[in-house]
Amino acid sequence: MAELVDDKVLLQDKNLIAPCGMNCSLCIAYQFKILDINKQGFHRRYCPGCIPRGENCKHMADACEKLCKGSVRFCIECEDYPCKRLKDLDKRYRTKYHMSMIENLDFIKNNGMDRFLNKEAEKWACPKCGGRICCHNGLCLSCDLDKLLVNRKYRWEEESEENNG
Numbered sequence: 435m436a437e438l439v440d441d442k443v444l445l446q447d448k449n450l451i452a453p454c455g456m457n458c459s460l461c462i463a464y465q466f467k468i469l470d471i472n473k474q475g476f477h478r479r480y481c482p483g484c485i486p487r488g489e490n491c492k493h494m495a496d497a498c499e500k501l502c503k504g505s506v507r508f509c510i511e512c513e514d515y516p517c518k519r520l521k522d523l524d525k526r527y528r529t530k531y532h533m534s535m536i537e538n539l540d541f542i543k544n545n546g547m548d549r550f551l552n553k554e555a556e557k558w559a560c561p562k563c564g565g566r567i568c569c570h571n572g573l574c575l576s577c578d579l580d581k582l583l584v585n586r587k588y589r590w591e592e593e594s595e596e597n598n599g
C-alpha cells in the first residue's frame with residue numbers, strides 16, 4: 435500500500451489531522467478552499483486546515499492552554515485525555531457528522547498514523563470520482579454540488595431545517 439502515496443502527500447495528509455482528531459481534509463471549509471467553491475456563488479470561509487493555518491486547533495485551542503501553546507500535537511498526549519470538552523465535541527460530531535474524534539485518536543494511538551490515513555482514505559472515498567466525501571454534509575463536493583446549490587444547509591440526506599454547526 436505504502437508505495438501508492440508519495441512522502442510529500444503523506445506529510446500533507448498528516449498535517450491535516452488536527453490535535454483533536456478531526457480530519458481537516460473532510461471539513462467543509464477545507465474542501466471549499468481546495469475546490470474554490472465560492473466561484474459557484476457561495477460565500478463560505480475557506481480554511482487550509484488547523485495545523486497548516488497555524489492555530490493548532492480550531493475546536494479546542496481557545497479552551498485549552500496546551501493546545502493554545504502547541505505543547506501537545508494530539509490530545510492523546512495529554513494526561514486529561516479525553517477531557518470534557520473533547521467528549522462534548524466528539525458527541526456532536528458522532529451525532530451530526532458520522533465521525534468520532536476520540537475513535538480517530540484511539541486508532542492513531544493503537545495503530546499509527548499511516549494506517550489511520552489509509553483507513554480514512556477508504557472510508558471517505560467518493561464512489562464516483564475517488565475524491566473525499568465532506569463530513570459536514572455527506573457530499574462529494576465535486577460530484578454532488580448541485581444538492582448543496584439547491585439546499586445550502588444540506589446535511590447527510592436529512593431534510594434539514596436549523597443546522598447551525
Ligand SMILES: [Zn+2]
Pocket residue numbers: 560561562563564565574575576577578
Ligand atoms: Zn465525487
